[in-house]
Amino acid sequence: MDDLLTTMRALAADGLLSAADARACGLDRRLLAEAAARGEIERLARGQYLVSPAPDLRELHRSRSIAVVDGLERTGLSHDSGLVVRGLPTFAADLSRVHVTSTRRRKRVPPHVHHWVRRSVVLDEVVVGSTTVPALPVADCVVQVGLLRGGEAALVPADAAIREGSLTVDDLSAALDLVVGHRGVRSLRQMLAWADGRHETPGETRTGVCLHRLGLAYTPQVWIGQDRVDALLDDEPVVVEFDGALKYTDQDALVAEKIREDRIRSRGYGFVRLTWADLYDLGLVAARVRRAIDALPRRS
Secondary structure (H helix, E strand, O other): OHHHHHHHHHHOEOOEEEHHHHHHOOOOHHHHHHHHHOOOOEEEEOOEEEOOOOOOHHHHHHHHHHHHHOOOOOEEEOHHHHHHOOOOOOOOOOOOOEEEEEOOOOOOOOOOEEEEEOOOOOOEEEEEOOEEEEEOOHHHHHHHHHHHHOHHHHHHHHHHHHHHOOOOHHHHHHHHHOOOOOOOHHHHHHHHOOOOOOOOOHHHHHHHHHHHHOOOOEEEEEEEOOEEEEEEEOOOOEEEEEOOOOOOOOHHHHHHHHHHHHHHHHOOOEEEEEOOHHHHOHHHHHHHHHHHHHOOOOOO
């Protein structure tokens, strides 16, 4: 059986093996079904198998998305699936289901696939490893996610896409214009107006959302001497940093970060450090920023 698994992995492209390719090399469906039953490979969609274990849920979703859309006419990956295959981040996404969009409803849809229908669909060809898959444009996927789960879910990938150059503000505006009249479009447009490619991580994007909601103007990615900070308030010399790695298992990294913070403080700046948990409590963020402002030395 080890030889069979080795053969299947050799035939696979980016970890995916189609039943057609397997059959062409002498491996029939019975062998594939038996290997799936033993847990050696995973059936992702009809005639599509994952023969190399996915390292995490995102990679599994990417592989499943590629398998699901294979061979479907005038159908593209959409919503979070269209973002994941492009390597863009998602926020609060349910990656157990693959999202596809087409111009006509299909009679039979697997339970792990959410099939959406639109009057017209424009498809991009997205290169994933050695495979090319159809997906809706980035702007459409971002807007779809926003209408489905709210503005923050859209803003996180929008920031990342703008930063890497695969999305523009004009693209977002055009995609929003296509869904005028849908419930939630107005609030989504307001939040996507905050899209800023200077945010470097989803945590920084969500930190910015908190500051916007508190009515605090700020500038992302500002240099203070030799140090670049995530955000600097425009009206007060207060730095706001997102700390997604409070773990700091490396003692040297922990010490270096403390020295950096002290160096920034020595220049007369207040300093607020936020974690993932903090971002879910707007009142806590407001209180920390207020304490940092109140602690600033005042010129007489």
